[in-house]
Amino acid sequence: MKVLIGANPMGLEKAMPELQAQYPELEFVHCPNRDETARYIADADIYLGWLNREIFLAAKRLRWIQSPSSGINYYLEIPELVESDVILTSARGTHGACLAESVFGMILAFTRGIRESIFRQQEHLWDNRGIRPKLVELTGSTLGIIGFGAIGRAIAKRAQAFDMRIVAVDVVPQDKPDYVAELWPLERLDDLLRSADYVVVTVPYTPQTEGMIGAAQIAQMKPTAMLVGMSRGGIIDQEALAQALREKRLAAAALDVFKPEPLPPDSELWDLENLLITPHIAGGTQFEGQHILEIFRENLERFLQGRFPLRNQIDKRQGF
Known part of the structure; x- marks a missing residue:
């Protein structure tokens, strides 16, 4: 053999x-x-x-x-x-920890001014007064996790340490950890989207999940919210996301996965100031x-x- x-x-x-x-x-x-x-x-x-x-x-x-x-x-x-x-x-199940760390790296890049500070560093600009007033902490905010498998649970475990309220939806909503406020069936996706300050997508790509986060779903989110895509491209409608970000109907987003990959050089996503792009690297770990x-x-x-x-x-x- x-x-x-x-x-x-x-x-x-x-x-x-x-x-x-x-x-x-x-x-x-x-x-x-x-x-x-x-x-x-x-x-x-x-x-x-x-x-x-x-x-x-x-x-x-x-x-x-x-x-x-x-x-x-x-x-x-x-x-x-x-x-x-x-x-x-x-x-x-092998990439739960590293993907969870990447999720919070992306969120903190925005909430703690890290991304903006990198841009200012390139300009040799000390912008204390410009950046500091924008900073927020995660304490008391709501994290919504779409897909509560191994990756979703790893994210929730780390969110607990930030004193966040955690809600999640899954096709099989069972075995809810005590530190998770709500674990709902997928039919309550809109409830999650309306309540969350940070929404993380970790469902697998299937015919059922293709395009599941489209214009209608993004419209349910708070204008101050952030959307993070971590599982596979094609689950989040990239055109609808780009439009919401351009029109400031969504504060920020971060994507590690795209459709197609590599992301074409002429994609409009590259130039969105409130979008963080990483090239499908979140699963990397020693x-x-x-x-x-x-x-x-x-x-x-x-x-x-x-x-x-x-x-x-x-x-x-x-x-x-």
């Missing part, structure tokens, strides 16, 4: 000697060049890595794909994969490879023993 580890920036292939020693009956192979993946995957049974339709169609023996990412929408855009018996598992390999090792053992479902196994038709 051949296990292929694709090209990746996390150094996942460094685990191969240990894995080979633990499973001598398996063949572990690393493809260092993305352009060569189709050739390497042709006789692979297990694949740890990213792929497109061309690569998937080249795989003749594939039985299980472990995504190194929490998001799996790119895999589900391959109809042959969705229709196949190939198991797909995600790295869900522990990323370690977290992914923990899931892969557990799933590999389960797969070989025939213990299903695997951890983070995706219902390919449901999209999560």
Whole structure:
């Protein structure tokens, strides 16, 4: 049985000697060049890595794909994969801490004058009187979290330390922590939007969540509120967001994810003064490879023993 580890920036292939020693009956192979993946995957049974339709169609023996990412929408855009018996598992739960930290980095960049101070630094301008009166603290403000999975819960845990009131909505609203004021079903999304000072979007991208934060939803938000997009592009309507920011119907926004990616150089989003853009980097952490390999090792053992479902196994038709 051949296990292929694709090209990746996390150094996942460094685990191969240990894995080979633990499973001598398996063949572990690393493809260092993305352009060569189709050739390497042709006789692979297990694949740890990213792929497109061309690569998937080249795989003749594939039985299980472990995504190194929490998001799996790119895999589900391959109809042959969705229709196949190939198991797909995600790295869900591995990026909670770093994404939560990024959320608060984005919020604090606005509330504590950090973003504006960086601009003034470039101008060699000491603007104490211009920046300080605008600063606000998070104490007593309301944080709304759309999608209360591992990432949403990590955000809520950190919001507690800022003495924020926390409300959340989720498709399965259960196991509410004591420090969360409200955990509602998705049908109460408008209640969250109307009450929150900061709204964070962490739902996965599925046909049901595509465009779920559009003009009508943004219009429900306070004009003093901030919107943060952290999961996948396409969930927030970027045109509606841009219009609301231009017209000052929304105070600020921060996005780490976009549709399409990379964000085109001529996108109007680049020039919005009240929008913070980061290039899909929020999932970065020195522990990323370690977290992914923990899931892969557990799933590999389960797969070989025939213990299903695997951890983070995706219902390919449901999209999560």
